[in-house]
Amino acid sequence: MTTTESSQSLMPTLAGHYYTDPAIFALEQSRIFETQWFCAVRSADIAEPGTYRTVQIGRESVLVSRGRRGEINAFLNVCRHRGARLCTEQQGQVKRSFQCPYHAWTYGLDGKLIAAPNLTDMPDVDRGELGLHHLAVREWLGYAWVCLADDPPSFEDTVVADVAERLGGAEEIGAYDVASLSLGTRITYDVKANWKQIIENFMECYHCATIHPELTEVLPEFADGFAAQYYVGHGAEFGDDVQGFTVDGSEGAERLPGVGEHQNRRYYAMTVKPQVFINLVPDHVVFHRMFPLAPDRTLIECDWLYHPDVVASGTDLSRSVELFDRVNRQDFDACERCQLAMDSRSYAAGGVLVPSEHHIGAFHEWVRTRIGEETRSHDRAS
């Protein structure tokens, strides 16, 4: 990369194989998705005891469900007897227990083995040792975050810190009381691109003028190419004649009760590594969770969250939803186009980041450090 050495303006990206190599993806699964806090399920989706969702985290199918005392539990979705997948549906509800449909081993909502055929004839069996594998769970912002590590990292130093670093303080997001909001719409996108393409795309706005006509209409400063994520504590200001964060700039819903004057008519965005992207506007929150399934495939679940009264009243949210739905589709098309060429010799040493993209370099460094490729990274820089 002689180019990057001859220029202050340009920084190198990750090399192309980071986006295609199954060995790199395997490292990301074992050392990122299976060790960091992973935003798995919206808490309200499993409101009643016995309701559950199954989600893919790294290489594991994870069963996230509501317990009898209202707590959320997460388990590896595998029977301890002969390894049958316990729940095969994406969501459902059980009464008091999870029963394996193969040999009827039965687990309480807390994961404990409570019954199995002929179990009374095996007095030496320690039921305590044969419960479902428990995983760490934290609730925040109305979502259940799961960690597959035996010794999870500090939630505050990772998840909360990512929000704080971007907003200039974690308390800033408190104003939106995200956990209290209701789901207006959810759209799931199946994208043929590596998860890092999608993260990088979210982080920069150098592409906004080219592919996001509606967004730059609402947020004129985005036409200059500097993303909200480029700054600390910066909210992009609505255009003068824009009334709301909608596809045509028409009025949105009422401002959320806690949103301060300095946050009004502004758009904030942040990435929570490794797989969450949150967007805050005065009247709603757009919350993305990414589920990396393969080196070249990522599922994205995007929630549009509003004040419960707005959702309950049946207000027409279509123009509000359409704005970011269009932005998503425009972005994911671009990501898929990049994915196609990651194997080219032209990208073997990577490409370049312009100044308004330089902060992506920190994300690249974070990935390399996590998967233990620091040395290679240093080699390249020298």
Next chain:
Amino acid sequence: MTTTESSQSLMPTLAGHYYTDPAIFALEQSRIFETQWFCAVRSADIAEPGTYRTVQIGRESVLVSRGRRGEINAFLNVCRHRGARLCTEQQGQVKRSFQCPYHAWTYGLDGKLIAAPNLTDMPDVDRGELGLHHLAVREWLGYAWVCLADDPPSFEDTVVADVAERLGGAEEIGAYDVASLSLGTRITYDVKANWKQIIENFMECYHCATIHPELTEVLPEFADGFAAQYYVGHGAEFGDDVQGFTVDGSEGAERLPGVGEHQNRRYYAMTVKPQVFINLVPDHVVFHRMFPLAPDRTLIECDWLYHPDVVASGTDLSRSVELFDRVNRQDFDACERCQLAMDSRSYAAGGVLVPSEHHIGAFHEWVRTRIGEETRSHDRAS
């Protein structure tokens, strides 16, 4: 697996990767399916000289056909000249020879090279060296068993011994004169599970109460979880009010002529390693052949065999067939559910076998010994 060490009741299973690792499957292909006797084709399916079937055995397409003197031959299904697949159909009939459709090299029904264009201009060519690759064949129970090994193991010490070990003597199966029976129905199942899942499922009945309501109705003792294969020489007895081995317990066909009084109203089952499962009831035989195609895919051909008079008379066999067809579907659903979770860290060291499943451990040991993984097995146990 500290669990298994602390309990007499529980034995360990194979580790999960045995069911998913392509390297393990490759070993199973080369060291099990391509070295043991493999039950390939029902003899009656190739009754006339020149009729043939092609079947997949391990990594090879095998051509099994009836010769001019009525003998059955098996060949690698490959032309010796430029390697074209000789027969691409699953079944067919030729007159006197197999002719390669590419360059017309022509082989007799005995596999000898008998003609090729311009062959007379190549006097130095030894036709004897250029015949089709012959494979060992044995007929037993009305099926052609093929062995791809250069030096096949003793048929008696493997195939026959497996039957004898289960029934307490090979002569017991003689009473059913399986070779004399006619095909009533054949159903082929395409199952997304490792072949060993299917073998293990056939071997135990701990799941019967949970997934086989019709079967446990007919064979009430199965509700206790002990399979016929758990014992030696044991036939599971029909329920008192059961008249036949049918989906609703209604009357079946007449008892087969040779079936003795001690075998009447009883169900016997046996596994012939590596890929056959035979079920004997007084009026018919259900004969499964498994064709492992991939670590997570197995084709199963299941034959319902009856006395020739029964088939010839057009007797309604639907209730008789429906019983085991339902059992098959129930079993294969369970196997597919297990296959899904074999990759989980929760099953990385395997699961557990309860007492009524302990005999599966011998099958696991047999697999490990065949593929040369004894050492690893001993390591795990210590």
Next chain:
Amino acid sequence: MTTTESSQSLMPTLAGHYYTDPAIFALEQSRIFETQWFCAVRSADIAEPGTYRTVQIGRESVLVSRGRRGEINAFLNVCRHRGARLCTEQQGQVKRSFQCPYHAWTYGLDGKLIAAPNLTDMPDVDRGELGLHHLAVREWLGYAWVCLADDPPSFEDTVVADVAERLGGAEEIGAYDVASLSLGTRITYDVKANWKQIIENFMECYHCATIHPELTEVLPEFADGFAAQYYVGHGAEFGDDVQGFTVDGSEGAERLPGVGEHQNRRYYAMTVKPQVFINLVPDHVVFHRMFPLAPDRTLIECDWLYHPDVVASGTDLSRSVELFDRVNRQDFDACERCQLAMDSRSYAAGGVLVPSEHHIGAFHEWVRTRIGEETRSHDRAS
């Protein structure tokens, strides 16, 4: 291969894994398709400045387009900024430049970086270093031949030499003035076979009597099994009652103006390594380009070329096209049938070449030398 040692008539082929092993295919991509001259695009398909085609060469998507001064350029189809695929369509036309649809980096038709958002704010960026990656291009016979090597081999010593070696002089093909011809018909075939199967098939005629009834009717000598490619400078003669190179031997178009008397009523064929097959008959040319996509998949684009007046007049070419279209389909069926069995132990050491196929051995040696497997080849021969 004791067979081949005991016989002068039989020579060994490549071993079966040469046709299935992804590692061999990777070597062929990097050391053959990405280093040799590759016949990529028919020049007339990109007649106007700004018209382009995208083609797969080895592992690369290549953009071949007409420049402003009428020259043909070839580039790696990848933006230098973040690696987006520049053109995703198989063909198209731009006005003055290629603009990346992600961040609007813009390249001239000559590949130079001419604009990018905020580029003026990065005065230290050397645009000259950030142009599209240029590839070597040569036009010959009306086609653009592209070479991905930094230091391409001599076009004359490879492409032209292959033609000359077969015809006994490169000037022989001049008589057909191939570059002046017009496209009558193009048919694309998607073949489930390794590219070498297809080359080998084109090189020999031992199969002609078996699978090409129409062709041997028109060229009776082909029934003896000796291909035009077996000889130097030999054209296969039309049958006495054959009037033209058509599916039924009926009259074709008028003889091409430059075709000499010694070339009349004759069929010439040649392979230009690695991926072109050219057929010359008095009134037209059949030109095959192969695009190897996977060890077991090759795309073949076949052009039927006629005198411009013939195409312009709307003459019915169907019987002329049908002859080689049938030949193609017959050949590709045979290639697919061979591909099926390349993995068999029966072909692990390869098969045999009869005398009329011996010249294929030189192609095998060429492949082995290119991919650096000479040693293994010598080992096998000793």
